[in-house]
Amino acid sequence: MTTPLALLFPLLLLPVIKAQVPHWGPCPEPTVQPSFNLKKFMGRWFEIAKLPAQFEKGSCIETNFSMKADQTIRVVSSEILKGELRTIEGTGVIEDLKNPAKLGISYSYVLPYSPYWILSTDYENSALIYSCTDILHVFHLDFAWVLGRTRNLPSATVDKAREIFTSSNIDVSRMVASRQQGCDKTI
Ligand SMILES: *[C@@H]1O[C@H](CO)[C@@H](O)[C@H](O)[C@H]1NC(C)=O
Numbered sequence: 001m002t003t004p005l006a007l008l009f010p011l012l013l014l015p016v017i018k019a020q021v022p023h024w025g026p027c028p029e030p031t032v033q034p035s036f037n038l039k040k041f042m043g044r045w046f047e048i049a050k051l052p053a054q055f056e057k058g059s060c061i062e063t064n065f066s067m068k069a070d071q072t073i074r075v076v077s078s079e080i081l082k083g084e085l086r087t088i089e090g091t092g093v094i095e096d097l098k099n100p101a102k103l104g105i106s107y108s109y110v111l112p113y114s115p116y117w118i119l120s121t122d123y124e125n126s127a128l129i130y131s132c133t134d135i136l137h138v139f140h141l142d143f144a145w146v147l148g149r150t151r152n153l154p155s156a157t158v159d160k161a162r163e164i165f166t167s168s169n170i171d172v173s174r175m176v177a178s179r180q181q182g183c184d185k186t187i
Pocket of ligand 1: 064
């Protein structure tokens with residue numbers, strides 16, 4: 001007997017939904033960083049805050065972006081989980097040449113590129129990242145991050161970031177600070 005896909009689908013989504021709060025309606029369409037300069041964005045970024053408080057329980061999360069010879073982006077993320085440094089490598093691409101701040105990142109050949117939009121950055125201190133996926137045109141699941149060039153950012157910078165997300169119709173009420181203490185292992 002075959003299970004209708006429509007029945008299976010909510011079950012498949014369950015782990016995702018548990019970790020995230022789905023929002024009704026399609027993804028918001030925030031404006032992204034104008035005249036985005038990919039080269040200046042390259043390098044090391046630390047995760048300062050994220051939405052939502054999710055499955056990853058690691059701390060000291062950081063990502064190092066670098067250009068590859070074929071103009072794709074090497075994305076190396078790391079975290080410390082249970083005292084061990086774990087790294088994962090992915091590939092980033094500019095998904096829309098007219099909007100170079102709209103990147104897509106995939107951590108596996110079998111996975112599609114997930115949106116990775118740079119809503120705003122000064123390249124030298126902080127960056128606001130947003131990723132949203134429409135599900136069946138009924139609701140959407142989203143992620144948001146505040147990244148910093150240093151492990152800590154002034155709270156005023158984080159407050160400002162929240163305001164920018166909020167004014168783009170992104171609900172960051174569940175955004176939490178990322179742990180960046182005791183990170184000596186990732187020098
Ligand atoms: C980031 O990646 C570049 C290119 O692979 C490498 O040269 C650099 O050492 C890396 N930086 C860190 C902090 O891992």
